[in-house]
Amino acid sequence: EPEVTQTPSHQVTQMGQExxxxxxxxxxxxxxxxxxxxxxxxxEFLVSFYNNEISEKSEIFDDQFSVERPDGSNFTLKIRSxxxxxxxxxxxxxxxLSPLAGISYEQYFGPGTRLTVT
Amino acid sequence: RKEVEQDPGPFNVPEGATVAFNCTxxxxxxxxxxxxxxxxxxxxxxxxxxxxxGNEDGRFTAQLNRASQYISLLIRDSKLSDSATYLCVVNExxxxxxxxxxxxxxxxxxxxx
Numbered sequence: 001e002p003e004v005t006q007t008p009s010h011q012v013t014q015m016g017q018e019x020x021x022x023x024x025x026x027x028x029x030x031x032x033x034x035x036x037x038x039x040x041x042x043x044e045f046l047v048s049f050y051n052n053e054i055s056e057k058s059e060i061f062d063d064q065f066s067v068e069r070p071d072g073s074n075f076t077l078k079i080r081s082x083x084x085x086x087x088x089x090x091x092x093x094x095x096x097l098s099p100l101a102g103i104s105y106e107q108y109f110g111p112g113t114r115l116t117v118t
Numbered sequence: 119r120k121e122v123e124q125d126p127g128p129f130n131v132p133e134g135a136t137v138a139f140n141c142t143x144x145x146x147x148x149x150x151x152x153x154x155x156x157x158x159x160x161x162x163x164x165x166x167x168x169x170x171x172g173n174e175d176g177r178f179t180a181q182l183n184r185a186s187q188y189i190s191l192l193i194r195d196s197k198l199s200d201s202a203t204y205l206c207v208v209n210e211x212x213x214x215x216x217x218x219x220x221x222x223x224x225x226x227x228x229x230x231x
Contacts, residue, residue: 031216031217033216033218033219035219041223042205042221042222042223042224043156043162043205043219043221044221045218045219045220048212048216048217048218049216050216055212055216056212056216056218089159091161091162093219095216095217105217106152106164106167107164107217107219108164109161109162109163110161111160111161112160112161114159
């Protein structure tokens with residue numbers, strides 16, 4: 001069964017450093033997402049990406065964050081200058097193309113990258 | 119008011135018993151809903167979509183009540199492996215560019231022998 005993969009599984013970085021989290025979505029999916037979950041809190045939407053551009057982003061996704069699909073398989077989340085409060089689990093998700101307007105297909109999540117900012 | 123609200127639990131359930139719990143959502147325009155399951159420090163895994171007429175998948179039954187803006191999940195014949203946090207998720211379609219999920223805080227279920 002195809003699945004979303006993410007690397008690394010755990011990233012430790014110092015405050016102010018740049019990090020890049022990588023994801024390989026399911027191969028026939030065209031919509032890509034990043035979510036985060038701070039320990040003990042709920043999963044929060046960060047950004048959605050379709051057709052090589054951001055389709056929606058949340059208030060959390062400020063100028064420090066960026067996303068990219070550098071090739072046909074990877075989808076990355078970059079945090080330019082990490083803060084202590086960026087420590088969280090970051091989940092990538094993907095969903096397939098909806099042939100009908102208003103019909104949404106389920107999102108499938110990767111195993112996550114645990115980011116620890118010290 | 120929180121967008122998606124759930125009783126955090128835990129619901130302590132004897133093995134073999136039935137457990138049910140609800141989730142309320144604030145946006146009356148919400149169109150689609152899901153239940154995800156999350157094990158400790160793992161990713162959310164899709165359990166089932168929730169359709170207007172309600173739907174069943176094995177031991178799991180989901181119901182949607184649009185008038186009262188809540189959805190429910192019922193688990194019959196609970197197994198030890200059902201112990202997890204169950205996430206209520208409301209979906210918002212982003213024009214024609216995918217969808218955005220809003221998660222509840224989760225309901226923790228502990229099935230005990």
